[in-house]
Amino acid sequence: MALVLDRAELTEFVEQAFAQVKGDFAIEAMDEELLVLRLKVDERHLRPGGTVSGPNIFALADVGIYFAILARIGRVPLAVTTNASIDFMRKPKSGVDLLAHIRILKLGRVLAVGDALIYSEGDDRPVARASMTYSIPPGATEPQG
Amino acid sequence: MALVLDRAELTEFVEQAFAQVKGDFAIEAMDEELLVLRLKVDERHLRPGGTVSGPNIFALADVGIYFAILARIGRVPLAVTTNASIDFMRKPKSGVDLLAHIRILKLGRVLAVGDALIYSEGDDRPVARASMTYSIPPGATEPQG
Amino acid sequence: MALVLDRAELTEFVEQAFAQVKGDFAIEAMDEELLVLRLKVDERHLRPGGTVSGPNIFALADVGIYFAILARIGRVPLAVTTNASIDFMRKPKSGVDLLAHIRILKLGRVLAVGDALIYSEGDDRPVARASMTYSIPPGATEPQG
Amino acid sequence: MALVLDRAELTEFVEQAFAQVKGDFAIEAMDEELLVLRLKVDERHLRPGGTVSGPNIFALADVGIYFAILARIGRVPLAVTTNASIDFMRKPKSGVDLLAHIRILKLGRVLAVGDALIYSEGDDRPVARASMTYSIPPGATEPQG
Numbered sequence: 083m084a085l086v087l088d089r090a091e092l093t094e095f096v097e098q099a100f101a102q103v104k105g106d107f108a109i110e111a112m113d114e115e116l117l118v119l120r121l122k123v124d125e126r127h128l129r130p131g132g133t134v135s136g137p138n139i140f141a142l143a144d145v146g147i148y149f150a151i152l153a154r155i156g157r158v159p160l161a162v163t164t165n166a167s168i169d170f171m172r173k174p175k176s177g178v179d180l181l182a183h184i185r186i187l188k189l190g191r192v193l194a195v196g197d198a199l200i201y202s203e204g205d206d207r208p209v210a211r212a213s214m215t216y217s218i219p220p221g222a223t224e225p226q227g
Numbered sequence: 228m229a230l231v232l233d234r235a236e237l238t239e240f241v242e243q244a245f246a247q248v249k250g251d252f253a254i255e256a257m258d259e260e261l262l263v264l265r266l267k268v269d270e271r272h273l274r275p276g277g278t279v280s281g282p283n284i285f286a287l288a289d290v291g292i293y294f295a296i297l298a299r300i301g302r303v304p305l306a307v308t309t310n311a312s313i314d315f316m317r318k319p320k321s322g323v324d325l326l327a328h329i330r331i332l333k334l335g336r337v338l339a340v341g342d343a344l345i346y347s348e349g350d351d352r353p354v355a356r357a358s359m360t361y362s363i364p365p366g367a368t369e370p371q372g
Numbered sequence: 373m374a375l376v377l378d379r380a381e382l383t384e385f386v387e388q389a390f391a392q393v394k395g396d397f398a399i400e401a402m403d404e405e406l407l408v409l410r411l412k413v414d415e416r417h418l419r420p421g422g423t424v425s426g427p428n429i430f431a432l433a434d435v436g437i438y439f440a441i442l443a444r445i446g447r448v449p450l451a452v453t454t455n456a457s458i459d460f461m462r463k464p465k466s467g468v469d470l471l472a473h474i475r476i477l478k479l480g481r482v483l484a485v486g487d488a489l490i491y492s493e494g495d496d497r498p499v500a501r502a503s504m505t506y507s508i509p510p511g512a513t514e515p516q517g
Numbered sequence: 518m519a520l521v522l523d524r525a526e527l528t529e530f531v532e533q534a535f536a537q538v539k540g541d542f543a544i545e546a547m548d549e550e551l552l553v554l555r556l557k558v559d560e561r562h563l564r565p566g567g568t569v570s571g572p573n574i575f576a577l578a579d580v581g582i583y584f585a586i587l588a589r590i591g592r593v594p595l596a597v598t599t600n601a602s603i604d605f606m607r608k609p610k611s612g613v614d615l616l617a618h619i620r621i622l623k624l625g626r627v628l629a630v631g632d633a634l635i636y637s638e639g640d641d642r643p644v645a646r647a648s649m650t651y652s653i654p655p656g657a658t659e660p661q662g
Contacts, residue, residue: 167602171623188606312457333461
């Protein structure tokens with residue numbers, strides 16, 4: 083699935099559309115296979131004990147998969163998450179950022195499915211796994227089979 | 228499953244344990260069948276367009292099911308979410324709070340499962356459905372079958 | 373959501389469309405709120421130990437939610453399951469049928485979401501909880517909001 | 518996570534424990550990273566139209582992840598599936614087997630999590646994605662972190 087937006091275009095679009103997350107996320111790498119999104123962990127993302135909270139891990143996967151879909155279909159603000167499934171497997175390490183490794187598994191006419199593996203930076207054991215489905219407005223994309 | 232904490236005790240415990248969500252949530256009702264948790268919607272919970280964001284809907288279900296488990300097993304801070312599944316079905320109404328209707332489906336020795344239906348106040352069509360599994364520290368509870 | 377097919381019409385349609393499950397399932401009750409589907413447990417549904425296997429519990433929820441959607445949109449053979457989430461909470465009782473209590477949470481233009489609670493007959497503690505999303509062919513239904 | 522059973526030992530154990538699936542599945546490949554399980558598609562696995570049914574895709578992922586866990590913890594018949602999440606993304610091709618690519622994401626003291634990508638043989642676009650959690654009897658394994 084060819085990419086139609088680059089990292090700078092994606093970042094600019096999402097930060098305009100979602101001003102609240104501005105500065106929270108950074109695209110570390112992006113190609114047709116894999117997008118790596120960094121959550122710049124800040125005090126406000128932490129729960130007691132100093133680990134990133136579940137809702138912030140959810141947000142990292144959600145934004146990352148949204149980025150990867152937009153990279154393929156362009157600036158479509160109306161794509162919405164319809165389903166999310168997450169397994170929380172390990173406590174995030176305190177004091178380091180989280181990195182989400184995102185893959186798009188399906189990009190159809192009305193539904194797109196993406197998968198995320200989330201790691202504490204410097205640790206190869208996943209903190210969480212998430213898969214999410216997005217509903218895409220009619221006409222925004224052609225089915226990729 | 229008898230309740231061992233009342234609304235005031237639960238609220239106090241959770242607001243001490245999770246200072247960051249202090250003031251976000253209020254237990255509207257709680258008995259052995261159903262717990263109703265209110266998200267007091269504030270500017271910081273909203274995405275562009277004025278609807279509550281996915282991560283905040285996730286947090287409402289997560290906190291609500293956690294409350295309902297603690298009401299049954301007491302002050303156990305170490306229960307952690309291990310799995311979450313959410314269907315986002317409708318756009319939340321803008322300008323109203325969200326109410327999560329929580330039921331506990333299983334309270335076992337090591338795992339508890341809860342279910343949440345989330346509504347915009349004043350609308351009987353669910354905004355979202357969530358189910359979550361919590362891992363309970365050994366010895367914190369007796370299996371309820 | 374008004375029903376457009378009755379139990380006999382639904383059963384006849386599904387047994388023609390899915391000859392393989394013919395005789396496995398029976399609609400116990402159906403109204404606008406709730407559909408109860410029985411799995412007539414047979415030797416072929418069991419795993420060692422005499423309990424119904426996971427794939428058969430999956431099938432009960434899947435068929436039940438499909439029935440409940442068809443009851444509302446009519447004879448649409450092309451509705452397909454796009455997502456399923458299941459929590460297996462208790463071992464089914466041996467020697468009794470399983471009953472799935474099905475509710476439709478959303479019936480939209482392109483997606484429908486249903487929820488199932490599955491019980492061993494005569495026991496009010498759920499064996500499993502499932503939610504499933506179906507993709508509906510364009511034009512098969514009008515959005516119900 | 519080192520393997521303690523080889524393909525022949527696993528196959529023999531599972532076919533003894535689950536006589537009903539005997540002959541349905543074959544381990545194509547297995548190492549510490551990846552297990553590939555084949556569903557030998559047969560008339561009984563098909564729904565009308567000649568594609569493998571949802572319950573059989575569920576079973577392929579379930580058995581494959583179970584195999585991969587047993588390969589690491591040995592002959593533990595009591596591991597049970599507690600949660601499953603599946604995205605059905607494409608119609609399986611008719612007339613070919615299905616191959617599940619299984620990875621173990623976590624092997625803890627009480628819970629193991631595995632992930633499956635399912636393909637029609639000869640097609641690199643996934644038919645389905647599944648993740649499942651298993652509850653492991655106490656003492657059957659040491660946490661792998």
